Amino acid sequence: MQRETLALGWAIATILALQTVAATKCTPRTLHHKARVFEDLSAQELKAVRNFLWSHKELRLEPSRTPTMAKNSVFLIEMLLPKKQHVLKFLDKGGRPPAREARAVIFFGAQEHPNITEFAVGPLPWPYYMRELPPKPGHQATWASRPISSAEYALLGHALKEATKPLHQFFLDTTGFSYQDCHSRCLTFTDVAPRGLASGERRSWFILQLFVEGYFLHPTGLELLLDHRSTNAQNWTVERVWYNGKFYRSPEELARKYEDGEVDVVVLEDPSPKGKSEKSTEEPPLFSSYKPRGDFPTPINVTGPRLVQPQGPRYRLEGNTVLYGGWSFSFRLRSSSGLQVLNVHFGCERVAYEVSVQEAVALYGGHTPAGMQTKYIDVGWGLGSVTHELAPGIDCPDTATFLDALHYYDADDPVRYPRALCVFEMPTGVPLRRHFNSNFSGGFNFYAGLQGQVLVLRTTSTVYNYDYIWDFIFYPNGVMEAKMHATGYVHATFYTPEGLRHGTRLHTHLLGNMHTHLVHYRVDLDVAGTKNSFQTLQMKLENITNPWSPRHQLVQPTLEQTSYHRERQAAFRFRQPLPKYLLFASPRENRWGHKRSYRLQIHSMADQVLPLGWQEEQAITWARYPLAVTKYRESEVCSSSIYNQNDPWDPPVVFEEFLKNNENIENEDLVAWVTVGFLHIPHSEDIPNTATPGNSVGFLLRPFNFFDEDPSLASRDPVIVWPRDGGPNYVQRWIPEEEGDCLMPDPFSYNGTYRPV
Numbered sequence: 001m002q003r004e005t006l007a008l009g010w011a012i013a014t015i016l017a018l019q020t021v022a023a024t025k026c027t028p029r030t031l032h033h034k035a036r037v038f039e040d041l042s043a044q045e046l047k048a049v050r051n052f053l054w055s056h057k058e059l060r061l062e063p064s065r066t067p068t069m070a071k072n073s074v075f076l077i078e079m080l081l082p083k084k085q086h087v088l089k090f091l092d093k094g095g096r097p098p099a100r101e102a103r104a105v106i107f108f109g110a111q112e113h114p115n116i117t118e119f120a121v122g123p124l125p126w127p128y129y130m131r132e133l134p135p136k137p138g139h140q141a142t143w144a145s146r147p148i149s150s151a152e153y154a155l156l157g158h159a160l161k162e163a164t165k166p167l168h169q170f171f172l173d174t175t176g177f178s179y180q181d182c183h184s185r186c187l188t189f190t191d192v193a194p195r196g197l198a199s200g201e202r203r204s205w206f207i208l209q210l211f212v213e214g215y216f217l218h219p220t221g222l223e224l225l226l227d228h229r230s231t232n233a234q235n236w237t238v239e240r241v242w243y244n245g246k247f248y249r250s251p252e253e254l255a256r257k258y259e260d261g262e263v264d265v266v267v268l269e270d271p272s273p274k275g276k277s278e279k280s281t282e283e284p285p286l287f288s289s290y291k292p293r294g295d296f297p298t299p300i301n302v303t304g305p306r307l308v309q310p311q312g313p314r315y316r317l318e319g320n321t322v323l324y325g326g327w328s329f330s331f332r333l334r335s336s337s338g339l340q341v342l343n344v345h346f347g348c349e350r351v352a353y354e355v356s357v358q359e360a361v362a363l364y365g366g367h368t369p370a371g372m373q374t375k376y377i378d379v380g381w382g383l384g385s386v387t388h389e390l391a392p393g394i395d396c397p398d399t400a401t402f403l404d405a406l407h408y409y410d411a412d413d414p415v416r417y418p419r420a421l422c423v424f425e426m427p428t429g430v431p432l433r434r435h436f437n438s439n440f441s442g443g444f445n446f447y448a449g450l451q452g453q454v455l456v457l458r459t460t461s462t463v464y465n466y467d468y469i470w471d472f473i474f475y476p477n478g479v480m481e482a483k484m485h486a487t488g489y490v491h492a493t494f495y496t497p498e499g500l501r502h503g504t505r506l507h508t509h510l511l512g513n514m515h516t517h518l519v520h521y522r523v524d525l526d527v528a529g530t531k532n533s534f535q536t537l538q539m540k541l542e543n544i545t546n547p548w549s550p551r552h553q554l555v556q557p558t559l560e561q562t563s564y565h566r567e568r569q570a571a572f573r574f575r576q577p578l579p580k581y582l583l584f585a586s587p588r589e590n591r592w593g594h595k596r597s598y599r600l601q602i603h604s605m606a607d608q609v610l611p612l613g614w615q616e617e618q619a620i621t622w623a624r625y626p627l628a629v630t631k632y633r634e635s636e637v638c639s640s641s642i643y644n645q646n647d648p649w650d651p652p653v654v655f656e657e658f659l660k661n662n663e664n665i666e667n668e669d670l671v672a673w674v675t676v677g678f679l680h681i682p683h684s685e686d687i688p689n690t691a692t693p694g695n696s697v698g699f700l701l702r703p704f705n706f707f708d709e710d711p712s713l714a715s716r717d718p719v720i721v722w723p724r725d726g727g728p729n730y731v732q733r734w735i736p737e738e739e740g741d742c743l744m745p746d747p748f749s750y751n752g753t754y755r756p757v
């Protein structure tokens with residue numbers, strides 16, 4: 001079918017036409033000096049808070065590393081974000097910045113009834129006051145809910161070593177590894193959580209593993225339950241032992257039965273076979289190793305393509321603020337919960353006040369006690385603080401700007417995490433828009449395309465075995481994306497035939513346990529102002545008499561708009577239909593009379609993971625909802641806490657309570673809470689590691705009638721090609737095709753240390 005082509009000369013007319021797109025002229029109002037309000041604490045500030053706390057002798061503080069639980073110590077210091085209304089007043093109307101404060105978490109263990117207390121310390125940089133940050137009524141964090149500190153881990157390691165002394169010969173015989181005088185053949189452990197079955201308990205299952213490369217994949221077959229609730233480690237006791245499918249009352253009982261030949265023993269094969277190949281002096285790699293083995297049919301022995309930016313970066317970093325085309329935003333890396341982008345503007349308007357990671361959980365099934373007990377709630381494992389070094393060229397392009405992070409978490413000084421974050425622009429490899437305008441007779445009227453470029457802000461969290469990659473992605477057309485990739489080692493347990501009901505055999509003695517990953521995000525949209533409404537659009541079929549042939553019926557789609565008045569109405573449960581178009585609308589209209597809106601588009605395979613109200617489900621009630629919309633409240637800024645993991649039965653933060661008052665959400669400051677995730681049934685290709693392809697989830701925030709036309713029209717990147725009679729095509733571009741220096745990046749370097757400063 002041939003479409004009518006337009007008359008000649010049209011192309012020329014277009015070339016001559018003025019560029020009528022009025023470029024919005026504005027300078028981002030919140031440059032570095034104002035964005036400081038969002039900045040994480042500097043080393044000096046963290047030290048000032050630490051010194052201020054230590055100067056209060058009545059707190060009787062001791063170093064975090066002191067090897068006892070019966071002490072008072074500072075566990076966490078991080079920036080305490082001022083109230084939103086104060087920040088907005090400062091940003092938009094000027095005046096003095098709100099007081100800069102720190103949140104300090106202190107474990108008071110040196111008293112008969114130990115407790116956890118949180119304080120606000122300020123004003124920074126020279127603090128002179130501290131005030132208690134009171135928990136919500138009835139929501140005091142219990143002593144048992146505190147995260148495990150490195151001092152407690154040291155004591156736990158020692159306790160395990162002592163407790164398993166009777167099993168020395170048993171371990172040597174069954175694994176060739178041991179805990180005593182072990183040199184290169186030692187055992188190690190993985191602990192799981194929750195730590196017990198009811199509030200106030202602190203008893204953990206430990207999986208004993210061979211301490212080799214990728215030890216997560218080398219269980220010995222022995223798991224052990226240790227009660228470590230007492231602040232006196234002398235009182236810690238082993239309550240249960242599990243070995244190869246059977247329970248024992250104590251290590252002594254297992255050792256005795258083993259000597260008597262009453263234990264069904266599995267002798268592990270040596271993980272690193274001694275049989276060195278003749279060609280190589282190196283030992284063959286372990287199955288849990290990254291070292292290459294095998295060959296591709298088409299071997300590759302040269303380095304791959306890499307990114308260059310011949311004319312330098314096209315984004316600007318001013319402290320913690322990024323300026324990129326239409327975008328400007330600030331960011332911080334909270335030690336407790338992770339990456340937060342703040343004060344997100346496109347053009348000259350605020351689109352979101354905050355988009356942030358709140359929590360990441362992984363809930364497991366298994367046949368071993370550790371497998372069936374595992375419900376990891378990662379903020380309780382320092383989700384925001386385990387931001388280890390990114391490798392240039394691998395974790396981020398060589399051209400990225402790398403930034404350090406500071407965390408004061410379970411430490412006595414701020415600790416510098418070099419290259420914890422990166423910012424980079426990259427081609428997406430697919431055009432943002434393009435069109436080939438055929439003339440349907442062997443040629444074209446024009447070709448036009450806009451290359452796809454995005455700006456990425458990235459960090460990672462290595463929560464013990466697993467690595468999450470956290471991205472915020474900014475597109476030139478006003479679209480913003482939040483994305484999590486999962487990688488690293490799977491959490492795995494000892495293989496038993498019964499375990500196959502809960503996972504996959506991944507090696508001789510290894511079962512990859514099924515689990516669900518869920519991530520919770522807070523999305524505080526401010527779509528052209530703080531007053532927004534939430535509505536959805538769906539498609540509804542209508543059946544009408546065909547107006548141009550009344551003898552016929554006609555079925556066609558119509559728009560069905562739903563408005564939501566109250567929080568409960570806009571809390572969508574899993575397994576309940578979620579409308580396709582989720583819109584956050586400003587009362588203002590675009591040029592065409594439509595409400596200026598942003599659309600939330602969720603990319604997730606998450607589902608309900610626990611029955612409502614089930615014991616530990618209390619800690620993750622947010623996981624009931626792929627989307628819940630609430631009215632902004634200063635008391636509802638986090639959906640989880642560092643305490644939810646170790647007391648999931650009575651956690652201090654219960655998201656469900658945010659919905660209880662069922663507030664009006666029409667023309668209010670709205671917050672969207674988004675749960676994304678996926679079911680992970682491990683498979684043999686998860687060895688050695690879970691790979692990122694297919695293991696990413698997230699959401700997009702897309703303008704929907706927010707602008708009058710695609711705002712990427714302001715980009716100078718498009719290329720238009722016009723055919724010319726009897727001559728070469730005319731290539732029209734707005735950025736000269738200039739040659740830049742194709743600089744080689746700096747040679748690869750990776751330090752890997754994180755040290756106090």
Ligand SMILES: [Cu+2]
Binds near residue numbers: 486490517680690
């Ligand atoms: Cu997984």
